[in-house]
Amino acid sequence: MTPSEASQLAADGVVVVYSITDRESFRYAQRVLDLLNGVRGLPVTLMANKADLAHLRTVEHCEGRALADGAGASFYEVSVAEDSAGLYQAFELLVGECHAQLCTNNNNNNNGLGDKAGSRTRKFSVTKMLGTLIGAAKGSSPPPSPPSGTAAASGQGTVIVCQKSDLYRTGVLKRRHKTSASASL
Numbered sequence: 322m323t324p325s326e327a328s329q330l331a332a333d334g335v336v337v338v339y340s341i342t343d344r345e346s347f348r349y350a351q352r353v354l355d356l357l358n359g360v361r362g363l364p365v366t367l368m369a370n371k372a373d374l375a376h377l378r379t380v381e382h383c384e385g386r387a388l389a390d391g392a393g394a395s396f397y398e399v400s401v402a403e404d405s406a407g408l409y410q411a412f413e414l415l416v417g418e419c420h421a422q423l424c425t426n427n428n429n430n431n432n433g434l435g436d437k438a439g440s441r442t443r444k445f446s447v448t449k450m451l452g453t454l455i456g457a458a459k460g461s462s463p464p465p466s467p468p469s470g471t472a473a474a475s476g477q478g479t480v481i482v483c484q485k486s487d488l489y490r491t492g493v494l495k496r497r498h499k500t501s502a503s504a505s506l
C-alpha cells in the first residue's frame with residue numbers, strides 16, 4: 322500500500338494480516354499501519370495468522386500486541402487453518418466498530434451540511450390580530466388550525482411551525498427581485 326492509496330481508501334474498516342512465521346510480513350504490516358494512522362476514524366484490526374505454527378514462530382505475540390496498541394488497532398492472534406474462535410470474534414468486533422463509526426459520521430453530517438441541504442422547519446410568530454387578518458384575506462372565516470403538533474397558541478399570539486416555502490406559496494412572505502425576502506405582515 323502506498324501513502325496515496327491509504328489517503329484515498331474508501332473502506333469502512335481494515336484488517337491487516339501478517340504471519341507469525343514470517344517477519345517480513347510483520348514489517349509490511351507495520352508500514353501499512355503507519356500509513357493508516359493518518360486516516361481518521363477508520364476502524365483497524367491487526368491479525369496475526371498461523372498461530373498453530375508456534376514452533377516456526379518468528380514474531381512474538383507481545384510484538385504484535387505492541388504494534389496494534391501503538392496504532393490504536395484491535396489485535397488478534399488466530400489460525401485460519403484451525404478455524405479459531407478469535408477469528409470470528411475479530412470480525413464481529415470490527416463490524417461493530419464500523420457500524421458505530423458510520424453512525425457517528427451520519428450524526429455529524431446531519432448536524433452540519435445535512436441541515437443546509439434538507440428542508441428546514443422555521444418558526445414564525447404572528448400576533449393574534451395579524452393571524453385574523455391573514456384568515457380574512459383568504460375569506461371571512463378565521464384562519465384554519467394548523468395540524469396538531471405544529472402550532473402552539475397562547476393569549477399573546479400564535480406560533481405556527483411551518484416551511485418557509487409554504488409562506489411564499491400562500492403570499493404571507495413575498496420575494497423581492499434580487500433580494501432575499503420580505504414579510505408582508
Ligand SMILES: Nc1nc2c(ncn2[C@@H]2O[C@H](COP(=O)(O)OP(=O)(O)OP(=O)(O)O)[C@@H](O)[C@H]2O)c(=O)[nH]1
Pocket residue numbers: 370371372373374399400401402403
Ligand atoms: N498452518 C497454517 N497454514 C495456513 C494458515 N493460513 C494460511 N495457511 C497456509 O498458508 C499458505 C498461504 O496461504 P494463502 O491463503 O495463499 O495466503 P497468502 O496471503 O497468499 O500467503 P502467502 O502465499 O504466504 O503470501 C497456504 O498454504 C495456506 O494453507 C494458518 O492459519 N495455519
